[in-house]
Amino acid sequence: MLDLRLIREDPDRVRASQRARGESVDVVDQLLAADEARRSSLTEFERLRAEQKALSKDIPSASGDEKQALLVRAKELSAQVKDAEAAADDAQRELDELALVPSNVIVDGVPAGGEDDYTVLREVGERPDLGTGEQARDHLEIGESLGAIDTERGAKVSGARFYFLTGVGAQLELAILNLALATAAEAGFTPMITPTLVRPEIMSGTGFLGAHADEVYRIEADDMYLVGTSEVALAGYHSNEIVDLSNGPLRYAGWSACYRREAGSYGKDTRGIIRVHQFHKVEMFSYCRAEDAVDEHERLLGWEERMMAAIEVPYRVIDTAAGDLGASAARKYDCEAWLPSQSRWLELTSTSNCTTFQARRLGVRERTDGGTRHVATLNGTLGTTRWIVAILENHQQPDGSVRVPVALRPYLGGRELLTPAGT
RNA sequence: GGAGGAUUCGCCUAGUGGCCUAGGGCGCACGCUUGGAAAGCGUGUUGGGGGCAACCCCUCGCGGGUUCGAAUCCCGCAUCCUCCGCCA
Structure with a gap:
């Protein structure tokens, strides 16, 4: 598995390595897209989760109608958090799967080509x-x-x-x-x-x-x-x-x-x-x-x-x-x-x-x-x-x-x- | 194969639904103190992720579930320990 930071910061190096091996170059762009998707879904989940935590902290001290209103809101939020988490997990899984595809980036000086090109x-x-x-x-x-x-x-x-x-x-x-x-x-x-x-x-x-x-x-x-x-x-x-x-x-x-x-x-x-x-x-x-x-x-x-x-x-x-x-x-x-x-x-x-x-x-x-x-x-x-x-x-x-x-x-x-x- | 028990921060341990924002001890690091050291005192000490930042999220063996809220309740799995059976 490669360092995602390397793929983000120097995708051309990864592409060149994949090319020298005769392997997929497109996977680099797929990875960049999957990484972006993961980060945005994660941010959304974290925002909702923080809101849920803050809300549930107020529940014990509330009472009467106020408490009922909070509980209703908390229940909604709970469902939203669940969905957002599932979305973030899916995006993470997709990224993890793709991340296994590229081979290691070759050291400079390694000859390109196949079995006979040593x-x-x-x-x-x-x-x-x-x-x-x-x-x-x-x-x-x-x-x-x-x-x-x-x-x-x-x-x-x-x-x-x-x-x-x-x-x-x-x-x-x-x-x-x-x-x-x-x-x-x-x-x-x-x-x-x-x-x-x-x-x-x-x-x-x-x-x-x-x-x-x-x-x-x-x-x-x-x-x-x-x-x-x-x-x-x-x-x-x-x-x-x-x-x-x-x-x-x-x-x-x-x-x-x-x-x-x-x-x-x-x-x-x-x-x-x-x-x-x-x-x-x-x-x-x-x-x-x-x-x-x-x-x-x-x-x-x-x-x-x-x-x-x-x-x-x-x-x-x-x-x-x-x-x-x-x-x-x-x-x-x-x-x-x-x-x-x-x-x-x-x-x-x-x-x-x-x-x-x-x-x-x-x-x-x-x-x-x-x-x-x-x-x-x-x-x-x-x-x-x-x-x-x-x-x-x-x-x-x-x-x-x-x-x-x-x-x-x-x-x-x-x-x-x-x-x-x-x- | 069967029956019990265990798994929390490097190590030991507390913790039976909101006061856990996981407490304490040991170890370690830094500082104070000292002629120097020890002792003592103070501070810090899991890891991962997001964000320019402030800060936020995840992480109590792992995965599900219940709940507004789970270290804590339920289900499944893994590992270790004890005992029984089987095999040698």
């Missing part, structure tokens, strides 16, 4: 030389040979896009997540294990029930949602609170299972564990002052790149185009690892600056000299199940083994190599 900020690391003309084996082939990934039984038990991580595969996932959590803790984040079922208002407050509502699993019997990321729970953590940011940002690292329906991605990444319905993730989440959000975003990206370096995979950083941003994000950077088997880049991390957009919906504020104001929220990935893909493929050896990146070794009992089962 800007590459940098490319880091060398793509592995896997031998002359040799076709790189893909992560599933490697994973199966290591006895690490079992997608067939995943499908048998739960359907397409489910999998078992077995043996060293399970350990490798935990190694990634443990390294991520340790990195976060060292950087001052508070480690958190979060709920994965949340109430509707929390899911909606984070902005995931807009255009991407089909992505979310809903538990109909209990009217709850399964989260696609711990960002949801961490954003809800301080909902309707006034937080204290005087000692710097509040930083949390959430560990959770993540659930995604992957509706509309039929036929895309169907092999292996690149695109799955359930995975684990360690996510950074930061509450900071609005004016610090741009710097905080760079810091989150910095921690993500530290993790990229730790798993020793070649990657690039992209500045996602406006049309490919989630509704809440004002800017998003992705780190994409090189995927040798497909000669393409694969998203491993994503960090979004949601400015005050989420906090406004969720009611997260801070105290300032001039009252309260909404804080900024940011999030970023520090490790997921998918990273197994990039690690297996980039560290595969000609003999079929996989080299373990140095930083992960302590979490794998010191192992330097993962070797195929039965060799």
Whole structure:
């Protein structure tokens, strides 16, 4: 949700942002009209209500005919107040509904356009030389040979896009997540294990029930949602609170299972564990002052790149185009690892600056000299199940083994190599 | 699943239809006092919205209702606590 004051004072900025995203520009004028309607109906209600209060104060001390006359007048007024209040409520409801429509206003510098209009900020690391003309084996082939990934039984038990991580595969996932959590803790984040079922208002407050509502699993019997990321729970953590940011940002690292329906991605990444319905993730989440959000975003990206370096995979950083941003994000950077088997880049991390957009919906504020104001929220990935893909493929050896990146070794009992089962 | 009880300002609490314009205590902030501090005294201290302003409106868990008037009465819901049942 945007600040109505911004829409009133600088509607052109909002229009430009909506245009860059390829979304509705007219909604700005609809909002301005709804805001005007709300204010005039509210003023009328308040005028009548004040009159009613003044009148009812005189009733107890009146008597006889005078009292009867007052009661008659008060009864009329009571009906008028009721109508005016209903009108004001309707106008407020209409405004509230419209206010959810515009997406966050993009940060200056975000490229306009859609999925393919990103800007590459940098490319880091060398793509592995896997031998002359040799076709790189893909992560599933490697994973199966290591006895690490079992997608067939995943499908048998739960359907397409489910999998078992077995043996060293399970350990490798935990190694990634443990390294991520340790990195976060060292950087001052508070480690958190979060709920994965949340109430509707929390899911909606984070902005995931807009255009991407089909992505979310809903538990109909209990009217709850399964989260696609711990960002949801961490954003809800301080909902309707006034937080204290005087000692710097509040930083949390959430560990959770993540659930995604992957509706509309039929036929895309169907092999292996690149695109799955359930995975684990360690996510950074930061509450900071609005004016610090741009710097905080760079810091989150910095921690993500530290993790990229730790798993020793070649990657690039992209500045996602406006049309490919989630509704809440004002800017998003992705780190994409090189995927040798497909000669393409694969998203491993994503960090979004949601400015005050989420906090406004969720009611997260801070105290300032001039009252309260909404804080900024940011999030970023520090490790997921998918990273197994990039690690297996980039560290595969000609003999079929996989080299373990140095930083992960302590979490794998010191192992330097993962070797195929039965060799 | 059933039966009771609770939900008031950061915390504790008063409040059974108009005297609530929600009182008191704690905490916190500022001031007085002091050589300095403590104590004491005084002032302030929920949040949101409208208005150029004076000022006004809303906010006693949430949503309805009764009434000229609701923290207070009625209905529904949520959360927490206690007990019972069921499951483990």
